[in-house]
Every structure is written in C-alpha cells, then in structure tokens.
Amino acid sequence: MRTIGLITLSLAMSAPLVSADQERAIALLTQMDQLYQQDSAQARMSMHIVTPDFERTLTMDSWSLGLDYALVRVLEPVRDRGVSTLKRDDEMWNFLPRVNRTVRVSPSMMMGSWMGSDFTNDDLMRETSWVDEYEVRLEEQGDLYVLHLIPREQTVTVWGAMEITLRQSDLLPVSQRYFDESGALMRVMEFSDIRDFGGVTLPATMTLRPVNKPGQITRITYEALSFDVDLDESFFSLQNLRRVP
Template identity: 70%
Template sequence: MLSVLAACSLLTLPAQAEPTAEALLEHLDQLYQQDSAQATLRMEIINPDYERTLRLESWSLGMDYSLVRVLEPARDRGVSTLKRENEMWNYLPRVNRTVRVPPSMMMGSWMGSDFTNDDLMRDTSWAEEYDVSMTTTDSTHELTLVPREQTVTVWGRMEISVDRDSLLPLEQRYFNERDELARVMTFSDVRDFGGLSLPARLTLEPADKEDQRTTVIYESLAFDVDLTPDFFSLQNLRR
C-alpha cells in the first residue's frame, strides 16, 4: 500500500559486488512499486484506547498515482483515498462527500493509524531528495539519509538497515529536526510475490508512545497490472 510503499532488484550490479550507497537507496526507493501495482492488505491498528483492523485494496502507477479503498469493516467500506500527482482527496461514502486534503493536514493520521497522509503522498524519490552515506557490518548495510536543502520534509534524517544478503530492508528509523527518534518501521515475513521476494509485514511504531503500533500485512501483491492515469479519477474514487 503506502508509498511508504519500479525496479525491485539491483540488476546492474556485477555478481558478488557490494552496492554503492546511491544504488542501494535507488533499489529501496522502488520496492513495492514497479511501474504499476495492485494489492490487498490488512492494517492492524493498536493503541491504548482501541484496536481495529481494516482490509484494504490499493492500486498505484509509479509515484504519481495511487488509490486506496477500505473493504472491511462494513461501517468503513468504501472510504477511499486518491492521490494524483501533488493532490490528494478522501471520499466518505456515509455522507457521499469528497474532501480535498490540504497541505496543513498532511501530517494528520490516516484512518486513525500511525501512518500519515504525507506517507501516502510521497511522490519523489529518496535518491533525488536525500544525500546518503553507508557503513557496512557483517550482516547489514546501514544507510543514513540527510535531506537536501531544497527537500520539503518533517524529518531531520532517516536511517535504514538493509540485509546484506537479500538487499531487503530490516528497519527504518525516522528522526525529527531536533535529531530525536520519532518512529521506527520494521520489515519482516519475507514472501514471494510473483517471483519477487519482499517483506509482507511492515510495522510502524511511534518512539514516544508505548503500546501503540500500526501493522500492514500484504495478502496479495501484483506488479505490472494494466493501469492508466485515467483510472485514478475522482469518479473512480467515489465508486
């Protein structure tokens, strides 16, 4: 789902070669994307006040277009979010209303989860927006991402731990502008999706809130599906 969420392998690397920091970041940038993708997934939201589970269907076309629709529970069925380039809308079927999401709401929670509207709206690549450096341990590559001067972001930096053998992400840490750890994303449960091995479980935990987390579990994920920009329309948002 989330753009948190085109090429899923470092095909240009010679066998046995260690990736450069830049090549590895480009690889991670495009996981779960490809040119087009369709997925069904489950989102489990846990916090001290309540627990809820959503089933979702999502479609994406590159980084410019995405549509996410709630399938379950019944009371939320049809609630949808559409992203077209730099604009975002929510559709609320109970009141039959389409609402444009303003920039001031981008850091707001999406459907009560720990993911934000901004997570869904990410439309530029990390490789283009961040300077990256890398250190390597026996088992991992450790990337540090620092936003470039022109990059618009709330994060002061990010750190990503990548498995050295599979080149799949293990953990991503987000730091605020005061260099305090703000949240942690962990990746687990590697599965085969159409010949591509990817983590099927993504868990996002705020660093300052105990007993709170949001987990996304991919049930199915297909790439190179037949989609065009016309699919991502306000009319289709309301269907």
C-alpha cells in the same frame, strides 16, 4: 615534488571508490523508493491498529503506477467501506462515502494520521522520491547496509533524518528509523514475514512503532501483491475514487 606526486596519485586512486559508494547508495535508495510499487502494482492489505484505547483491523485494496499515481480503498469494516485516498502527481484527495464528500489533502495535512493509524498520508502516498528529496550516505555494519538520509534544503518534511537498514545478502529492508530535527528517535518501522509475490520476494509485513507512544503500533500486511498489472493514468480519476465497492 615526490610528495605532491604521491598525494595526487592517492587522490586519483581513491576518487572512484568514493564515487562508487555514492552510486551504490543512490541505487539502494532507488530500490527502496520502488519496492512495493515498481512500474505498476495491485495489492490486498490488512492494517491492524493498536492503541491503549482501542484496537481494530482494516482490509484495503490498493493500486499504484510508479510513484506518481496511487489509489487506496477500504473494504472492511463495513462502516468504513469505500473510504478512499487518491494521489495524482502532487495532488491528493480523500473520499468519505458516509457524507458523500471528496476532500483535497493540503500539504499541511500530509503528516496527519491516516484512518487513525500511526501511518501518515505521506507514508501511504509519498509525494516525491527519496532520491530527489534526500542526501544519502552508505554505511556497512556487519552483514547489513545502512542508508543515512538527510533532507535537502528545499525538502518539506518533519523529519530531520532517516536511517534505512537492509540485508546485504538479498538487499531486503530490515528497519527504517525516523529522527526529529534535534536527532531524537521518533518512530521505528520493522519489516518481516518475507514472502514470494509472483516471483518478487518482499517483506509482507511492516510494523510501525512511535517511540513517544508506548503500547501503540500499526501493522500493515500484504495479503496479495501483483506487479506489472494493466493500469494507466485514467484509472486514477476522481470518479474512480468515489466508487464504493
């Protein structure tokens, strides 16, 4: 009876610690979910694409309202001006001004390359929250937190797992690693160039490197970023998608 009592006491004492770790993991993942969107956001970005065959830079404007609404519009180069992507809830469209055509992005196209970059449609316009789609486990490594993400059974994704590393000091992301279903590392995204955007401190640059494509990278840099801008759902319309600057 004494042994049973000690085991029961030990379990009772350890249960809150496990629960607290899980709550902490979910809280950190929620923060990553909303890092560059928050309630509403407007940004000016540059995307630099490097491959063994070509190198080019795009300038873009973007607007977002939570995780459900987003619009990205290319400003430069001139030949791509007006190319835009719109997300409303779980639907997405691309507008191609040179042929004056609006194309709905099907679920099968979500992992396709966006504008020839290493970023996919899903990277720029994630359909769902990571908190909803992944089981998460928190690990501490020195002065870093590592979030281990495993997709839930119903989650549709090509990734077998992800790892997000954050600094414990300010909870800013350091890197994000993507693995296939066999556990092989497929690509790495690194966060750098920490700046203050109107009182919000964030990494301004994200560099994505596909492991299986040597010499190829895509780098996105936020040149300007504002939060709590005056936006509502009506802004994210098909009519606004087709508006060429």
